[in-house]
Amino acid sequence: xxxxxxxxxxxxxxxxxxxxxxxxxxMAIPVKTVNDRSPVVELVNNILQEALEQNASDIHVxxxxxxxxxxxRIDGNLETVYDQIPMELYSNVIxxxxxxxxxNIAENRLPQDGRxxxxxxxxxxxVRVSIVPLIKGEKAVLRLxxxxxxxxxxxxxxxSQENKEKFMGLCREPSGAVIMAGPVNSGKTTTLYGALHYxxxxxxxxxxxxxxxxxxxYGINQMQVNTKxxxxxxxxLKAVLRQDYDILAxxxxxxxxxxxxLVKSSLTGHLVFATVHTSSAVKVIYRLLDMGIKPxxxxxxxxxxxxxxxxxxLCPHCCEVYDVLPDSSIAKxxxxxxEPGLLLYRRCGCDKCRGRGIRGRVAIQxxxxxDSDLQQCISYGPTLGELEEAIKNTDMKTMxxxxxxxxxxxxxxxxxxxxxxxE
Numbered sequence: 001x002x003x004x005x006x007x008x009x010x011x012x013x014x015x016x017x018x019x020x021x022x023x024x025x026x027m028a029i030p031v032k033t034v035n036d037r038s039p040v041v042e043l044v045n046n047i048l049q050e051a052l053e054q055n056a057s058d059i060h061v062x063x064x065x066x067x068x069x070x071x072x073r074i075d076g077n078l079e080t081v082y083d084q085i086p087m088e089l090y091s092n093v094i095x096x097x098x099x100x101x102x103x104n105i106a107e108n109r110l111p112q113d114g115r116x117x118x119x120x121x122x123x124x125x126x127v128r129v130s131i132v133p134l135i136k137g138e139k140a141v142l143r144l145x146x147x148x149x150x151x152x153x154x155x156x157x158x159x160s161q162e163n164k165e166k167f168m169g170l171c172r173e174p175s176g177a178v179i180m181a182g183p184v185n186s187g188k189t190t191t192l193y194g195a196l197h198y199x200x201x202x203x204x205x206x207x208x209x210x211x212x213x214x215x216x217x218y219g220i221n222q223m224q225v226n227t228k229x230x231x232x233x234x235x236x237l238k239a240v241l242r243q244d245y246d247i248l249a250x251x252x253x254x255x256x257x258x259x260x261x262l263v264k265s266s267l268t269g270h271l272v273f274a275t276v277h278t279s280s281a282v283k284v285i286y287r288l289l290d291m292g293i294k295p296x297x298x299x300x301x302x303x304x305x306x307x308x309x310x311x312x313x314l315c316p317h318c319c320e321v322y323d324v325l326p327d328s329s330i331a332k333x334x335x336x337x338x339e340p341g342l343l344l345y346r347r348c349g350c351d352k353c354r355g356r357g358i359r360g361r362v363a364i365q366x367x368x369x370x371d372s373d374l375q376q377c378i379s380y381g382p383t384l385g386e387l388e389e390a391i392k393n394t395d396m397k398t399m400x401x402x403x404x405x406x407x408x409x410x411x412x413x414x415x416x417x418x419x420x421x422x423e
Contacts (some may be wrong), residue, residue: 002172002295004142006297007082007284008307009046009047009050009070010082010084010403012039012042012043012046013043013082013084013085013086013089015042015043015308016040016042016043016089016093017088017089017412018039018050018088018396021297030270033129038213038265039098039392040089040092040093040193041103042236042413043093043096044093044096044097044100046078047061047070048118048120048125048127049120050072050145050205051069051142051144052083052120052125052144054072054074054354055071055075055360056072056073056074056144057069057143057144058075058141058142058143058144059072059073059140059141059142059144060072060073060078060135060139060140060141061085061093061094061097061139061140061141062139062244063087063090063134063136063137063138063139063140064085064382065087065261066095066138066328067083067084067085067092067134068081068084068087068090068137069083069084069085070082073247073311074356075313075356075358075359075360075361076185076310076312077142077312077313078208078391079098087137090137090174090274091137091138092119092132093344094132094137094138094140096253096294096390097129097131097140097142098112098114098131100125100127101114101115101116101129102114102116102131103129103131105316107237108133108137109133110133110140110261110327111130111131111133112130112131113128113129113130113131113213114129115127115129115230116129116130116278116420117290118194121144125144125145125213126144126145126214127143127144127145127148128143128145128212129141129143130141130143131143133215145212145214145215146215151229153194153197153198153384154168154194154197154198155281156194157190157191157194157363158362158363158364158374158406158411159363159365159367160292160397160402160405162397162404163365163367163395163397165368166304166369167195167304167367168193168198168305169369170195170219170369171195171198171199171271171303172302173288173303175266175267175268175269175270175271175272175273176267176271176301177262177266177272177273177301177303177337178195178271178272178273178274178303178304178305178306179253179273179274179276179284179302179305179306180192180273180274180276180305180306180308181274181275181276181277181278181279181280181281181283181284181305181306181307181308182273182277182278182308182309183277183292183309184277185310185359186308186309186310187308187309187310187363187412188308189251189275191306191308191363192249192273192403193214193215193217195249195273196208196217196220196249196273198372199247199271200218200219200220201215201219202219204246204247205243205244205245205246206220206221206222206245206246206247206248207222207223207240207243207245207247207249208220208221208222208223208249208251208278209223209225209233209236209240209248209249209251209370210222210223210224210249211224211225211232211238211251211252211253212224223236223240224257225251233250233251233252233254233255233417234255234257234258234260234261237250237258237261238261238381241261242416244402245270246270246271247270247272247273248265248270248271248273249272249273249274250262250272250274251274251275251276252274252277253274253276253288253291255291255294256291256293257354259288259291259292259293260292260293262274262301263288263293263297263298263301266274266301266302266303267297267300276288279307279423280303280307280366280382280385280399281307281367281368281391281396282388282391284307285298285304285305285378285393286381286387287385288302289378289381295378295379295380295381296379298378299370299375299379300375302378303354303370304367304368304369304370305368306365306367306368307365307367307369307399308363308364308365308366308399309363309364309420310361311361311362311403311412311416311417312358312360312361312362312365312412312413312416313358313359313360313361313362313407313412313413314345314346314357314358314359314410314411314412314413315347315348315349315353315356315357315359316359316410317346318347318349318352318353318357319347319348319357320345320346320348320349321343321348321408321410322343322344322345322346323341323342323343324338324342324344326338328338329423330344330418332386332414333414333418334404334414337401337404342408343408344407344408344413345407345410345413346413351380362406362411362412363421364403364406364412364417365402365404366396366397366398366399366402367396367397368391368394368396369395369396371394373390373394374390374394376395378391381412399420399421400417403417403421406416
């Protein structure tokens with residue numbers, strides 16, 4: 001419940017609107033300093049604070065014809081928080097966000113990117129901001145990143161016991177490439193940080209190249225790319241290769257040049273971690289081959305792939321168990337994985353999860369170890385179909401199988417697993 005002395009968004013927007021009308025100019029409200037207590041400053045601070053209290057990952061401030069809209073992404077879902085932002089006040093809110101990022105408040109025709117820091121209790125939050133011009137006005141998206149404690153150790157990464165042992169084995173490899181795969185917001189970076197946290201040792205020089213550095217890890221040398229000064233992944237990699245590193249982590253493989261350096265580094269006796277935007281483990285191999293990496297080099301360099309998705313986690317305080325009937329759509333979707341008497345769980349809603357029935361997210365994963373047979377297949381430059389057939393002969397547990405196990409354990413709804421895997 002909201003504290004009695006805490007203003008609602010309606011009250012905050014109404015106060016800011018009246019203040020703007022007093023000045024009779026949309027940009028006249030003073031928004032110059034962080035400590036300024038003007039209505040717009042208080043409003044934007046409350047938007048940030050409420051988002052952090054609800055554990056949101058993103059804030060969307062969107063224009064409309066008559067009124068604008070405020071939305072938070074919570075547990076992977078976009079939820080409307082307030083949909084009556086007066087458009088005569090909207091530009092003030094966007095300008096305040098721009099000022100916090102030290103962006104050009106007079107520019108409203110071109111996209112702008114920026115960032116700022118925000119104190120929330122004892123935490124220091126990094127806020128990445130993207131502003132783009134739409135036909136109805138500018139839209140701002142704010143990504144909230146907790147500098148401290150945002151990463152997890154391997155025990156907290158939702159691996160099944162089998163996959164956890166395989167992943168720790170990959171982390172102990174003396175050299176080679178280990179790839180984390182998945183679409184945007186699938187937890188790749190969190191898994192990458194889990195590996196680095198496990199390997200963190202004062203006797204090792206661990207270097208990362210990221211865009212941006214999402215969480216700061218003590219004892220690890222983290223480098224952030226900056227395209228404005230032409231410090232991209234390629235230039236950063238060229239510099240880092242001369243830094244006497246033991247373990248290298250590359251935030252994202254986007255080009256042939258970076259992929260080539262990834263393979264080269266892993267072939268020279270170093271352990272290299274990287275993330276790739278693909279939907280499955282098999283497509284990582286195909287993507288790297290498509291980037292122009294020679295098949296026989298990739299076969300030698302690659303050690304393993306972790307592909308994953310994030311699924312809403314059922315609230316443990318209110319989820320309820322139910323019996324899956326043999327003629328139900330869920331039983332049909334499960335196919336051979338269905339057995340009579342199967343019990344699964346579904347969301348309900350309580351005070352602890354704010355009535356959503358979900359609280360946080362769970363990763364479902366597939367972990368592919370490159371064995372000698374698969375190595376031989378890759379070295380011939382296979383088609384996607386040939387790769388898929390070869391992987392069927394490995395002991396890899398697919399995301400579908402991993403998701404079913406977690407649904408049976410009461411961590412997620414089976415409907416979410418079906419939806420994700422169908423995508």
